[in-house]
Amino acid sequence: MPNALTQKLEGFEPLTDHARWTLDGLLLKVRPVGARRDLILEGDKPENVLLVLDGFACRYKILPNGQRHIIALLVPGDFCNLNVFVLDEMDHAIGTLSPCKVADIPRRAIDEAAKSHSCIARSFWWCSLVDGAVLREWLVNIGGRSPGQRIAHLLCELLMRLEVVGRVTDDSYAFPLTQTEIAETMGLSDVHVNRTLRELRALGLIHLKRRVLTILNVQRLKAFCNFTPNYLHLRNTRWGERQDTSGPGPVPRDTRDVRAGQD
Amino acid sequence: MPNALTQKLEGFEPLTDHARWTLDGLLLKVRPVGARRDLILEGDKPENVLLVLDGFACRYKILPNGQRHIIALLVPGDFCNLNVFVLDEMDHAIGTLSPCKVADIPRRAIDEAAKSHSCIARSFWWCSLVDGAVLREWLVNIGGRSPGQRIAHLLCELLMRLEVVGRVTDDSYAFPLTQTEIAETMGLSDVHVNRTLRELRALGLIHLKRRVLTILNVQRLKAFCNFTPNYLHLRNTRWGERQDTSGPGPVPRDTRDVRAGQD
DNA sequence: CGACTTATTGATGCACTTCAAGCGACGTGG
DNA sequence: CCACGTCGCTTGAAGTGCATCAATAAGTCG
Numbered sequence: 001m002p003n004a005l006t007q008k009l010e011g012f013e014p015l016t017d018h019a020r021w022t023l024d025g026l027l028l029k030v031r032p033v034g035a036r037r038d039l040i041l042e043g044d045k046p047e048n049v050l051l052v053l054d055g056f057a058c059r060y061k062i063l064p065n066g067q068r069h070i071i072a073l074l075v076p077g078d079f080c081n082l083n084v085f086v087l088d089e090m091d092h093a094i095g096t097l098s099p100c101k102v103a104d105i106p107r108r109a110i111d112e113a114a115k116s117h118s119c120i121a122r123s124f125w126w127c128s129l130v131d132g133a134v135l136r137e138w139l140v141n142i143g144g145r146s147p148g149q150r151i152a153h154l155l156c157e158l159l160m161r162l163e164v165v166g167r168v169t170d171d172s173y174a175f176p177l178t179q180t181e182i183a184e185t186m187g188l189s190d191v192h193v194n195r196t197l198r199e200l201r202a203l204g205l206i207h208l209k210r211r212v213l214t215i216l217n218v219q220r221l222k223a224f225c226n227f228t229p230n231y232l233h234l235r236n237t238r239w240g241e242r243q244d245t246s247g248p249g250p251v252p253r254d255t256r257d258v259r260a261g262q263d
Numbered sequence: 264m265p266n267a268l269t270q271k272l273e274g275f276e277p278l279t280d281h282a283r284w285t286l287d288g289l290l291l292k293v294r295p296v297g298a299r300r301d302l303i304l305e306g307d308k309p310e311n312v313l314l315v316l317d318g319f320a321c322r323y324k325i326l327p328n329g330q331r332h333i334i335a336l337l338v339p340g341d342f343c344n345l346n347v348f349v350l351d352e353m354d355h356a357i358g359t360l361s362p363c364k365v366a367d368i369p370r371r372a373i374d375e376a377a378k379s380h381s382c383i384a385r386s387f388w389w390c391s392l393v394d395g396a397v398l399r400e401w402l403v404n405i406g407g408r409s410p411g412q413r414i415a416h417l418l419c420e421l422l423m424r425l426e427v428v429g430r431v432t433d434d435s436y437a438f439p440l441t442q443t444e445i446a447e448t449m450g451l452s453d454v455h456v457n458r459t460l461r462e463l464r465a466l467g468l469i470h471l472k473r474r475v476l477t478i479l480n481v482q483r484l485k486a487f488c489n490f491t492p493n494y495l496h497l498r499n500t501r502w503g504e505r506q507d508t509s510g511p512g513p514v515p516r517d518t519r520d521v522r523a524g525q526d
Numbered sequence: 527c528g529a530c531t532t533a534t535t536g537a538t539g540c541a542c543t544t545c546a547a548g549c550g551a552c553g554t555g556g
Numbered sequence: 557c558c559a560c561g562t563c564g565c566t567t568g569a570a571g572t573g574c575a576t577c578a579a580t581a582a583g584t585c586g
Contacts, residue, residue: 043493061403064489069403086389091396091494122349128395129346133354135398140324140332142406143450147542178564187406189543194566226327230306231354410574441532452575457534473583 003027004053004165005103008077009123011164011234019117026113027053029104033096035176040081040094048104050080055100056176060184061092070185072135073097073158077165082128085111098176098211126233133231142187145225147196150186152225155206159215160229175213266290267316267428268366271340272386274427274497282380289376290316292367296359298439302343303357311367313343318363319439323447324355333448335398336360338421340428345391348374361439361474389496396494405450408488410459413449415488418469422478423492438476 006023009015015023030053033039039057040046057074071092074080080094084107096102114121134157141153155175162173179197183190200206205221207214215221269286272278278286293316296302302320303309320337334355337343343357347370359365377384397420404416418438425436442460446453463469468484470477478484 059399061399063403063407067407069407071399071402083392083395086385086392087396087496088498089493089496091496092399126349128391129349132346132391132395132398133350135395135402136322136324136334136355139334139398139402139405140326142402144326144330144332179566180564190564191544191566192542195542198566230352233350233352233354235351442534443532453532454534454576455574458574461534 004076005051007165009120009127012123012126013119013235015119015123016117019120022113022117022120026105026109027051027103030101031104033100033102035096035099038093038095039102040090042090042093044090045088046081046084046090048106049082049084049110050094051103051105052076052078052080053101053103056097056174057094057100057102058097058181058185059092059094068184069187070181072131072138073185075158075161075165076167078131079124079127082110082124097181098174130231130233133233137231147186147188147192148199149225150188151182151193151196152200152205152221153227154182154185155213155215156218156222156225156227157229157232159218160232160234164234170214171216171218172212172214174211175208176211267339268314270428272383272390275386275389276382276498278382278386279380282383285376285380285383289368289372290314290366293364294367296363296365298359298362301356301358302365303353305353305356307353308351309344309347309353311369312345312347312373313357314366314368315339315341315343316364316366319360320357320363320365321360321444321448322355322357331447332450333444335394335401336421336448338424338428339430341394342387342390345373345387360444361437393494393496396496400494410449410451410455411462412488413451414445414456414459415463415468415484416490417445417448418476418478419481419485419488419490420492420495422481423495423497427497433477434479434481435475435477437474438471439474 002020003024005027006015006020009023033055035055039050042061052074054076057078057080058070059072059074059080060068060070062068074094081090110124114124137153137157141150145153158175159168159171159173162168167173177185179193180190182188182197183193186193188196197206197208201208203224204216205224207216221227265283266287268290269278269283272286296318298318302313305324315337317339320341320343321333322335322337322343323331323333325331337357344353373387377387400416400420404413408416421438422431422434422436425431430436440448442456443453445451445460446456449456451459460469460471464471466487467479468487470479484490
């Protein structure tokens with residue numbers, strides 16, 4: 001089974017056998033990390049680059065009033081701190097959400113891999129650009145969508161990102177976040193997350209139990225939150241090409257979205 | 264007077280004379296653009312890299328219900344689409360807010376400049392990393408802070424970013440956004456932006472009239488929104504070094520922030 | 527000067543937060 | 557093995573911060 005990094009990068013563009021072999025060589029030092037452990041703290045100057053190979057981690061910041069804010073979810077194949085080559089100090093922290101497998105990669109190894117294969121260099125660059133694109137979409141998500149659409153959008157995004165690294169079967173994937181953590185991600189209260197999830201369940205869109213999420217109707221969930229995957233910039237997967245223009249079937253409308261006529 | 268790009272990059276690290284000269288060479292094709300014009304549309308595949316040399320522009324997305332969401336503000340010295348080297352298609356649009364001067368830079372010229380000077384290459388990389396860092400801070404801003412703190416934080420950030428490129432005098436700078444545009448940036452209604460601005464004025468923190476913003480007490484404004492500039496990763500300016508640990512004087516507390524004991 | 531955009535203010539309603547309590551699952555130790 | 561504590565989920569009730577609607581005032585540009 002290919003490692004998550006290789007899988008992810010091939011969602012962008014094909015790699016040569018030799019490049020794949022080089023990538024494997026980056027993942028020599030892999031360690032297990034328990035849930036809710038910090039990998040990197042704000043202000044740290046990490047020596048190595050960390051890569052999530054299994055499990056969920058997140059970027060986060062703590063506001064002075066104590067509330068935590070989750071800025072990004074890191075899933076298998078995601079780099080934690082590719083910025084280490086330019087920025088001296090971390091401006092946010094990184095911690096695990098579930099038990100994880102994490103690779104420590106010496107920055108020199110990254111450097112050499114990038115220099116030896118232009119496709120690897122471009123892929124790494126792509127990683128950090130997609131990180132930014134996801135961030136932009138999240139900004140729109142929090143700023144502009146209703147809680148229901150917001151959470152639905154997150155779940156759609158994860159479906160695709162996890163699909164690329166082979167973590168999805170039958171529109172179902174491991175989703176280890178507690179409702180409080182979802183709240184910290186979505187800028188909502190945990191109580192309201194609970195109610196919103198109940199609503200999504202009632203609409204027959206999702207099933208979430210014991211940390212496993214099942215999307216009951218992908219088409220409808222995507223239509224529900226107007227999910228368009230262009231910002232993930234996948235072009236080498238079965239998802240990258242199609243635009244989902246096929247009929248989504250009946251779409252439950254979110255209450256807040258009544259005013260605009262998008263039909 | 265040095266151009267905004269060079270000024271900005273030197274906020275990160277010093278450039279050689281030759282590198283400065285090379286950067287000047289990138290800015291041969293400069294054109295004026297009126298306010299509220301689109302520079303790049305979502306879905307475009309731009310040939311050149313665009314750079315804002317004067318005025319305000321923004322990244323934005325339009326949701327299917329018609330509401331616009333401003334994802335980033337682009338000020339003099341900011342690149343619009345450095346991603347052009349890796350991503351084929353724009354996942355968001357870029358438009359001017361005020362009248363601007365914009366440079367068209369052939370991607371080959373960027374490439375060559377980066378290859379000829381490692382400090383330029385690193386600086387460009389730094390640009391896109393800082394873009395991401397700002398985005399993360401915005402996410403926290405929208406997700407976690409009260410409207411008053413939110414707007415104050417934006418104004419503090421702009422103060423520093425504009426300071427670097429010499430657009431600030433006496434804690435005062437041109438701020439061309441309408442209240443509706445501020446609302447689109449902050450995830451608020453325009454009415455509420457109006458009321459929040461009134462509040463900030465009443466607290467004696469800012470003065471905003473005829474598209475000119477004056478910060479009446481920088482220390483207090485920063486303390487008011489807990490502004491910490493680490494995420495801008497400036498280290499070569501008079502701002503980059505100091506942490507503002509000096510006494511901020513009496514700090515008006517935001518109403519929403521009462522519960523947590525940060526004193 | 528008149529047309530149009532932007533800013534301002536008031537009134538109303540509800541979506542969300544906050545506070546609070548009960549419940550189930552799980553693990554630990556007596 | 558059951559008692560007990562913890563943690564996450566769930567639900568209720570109450571308050572409010574913000575959006576929405578609407579109308580007027582103040583700029584701004586032809």
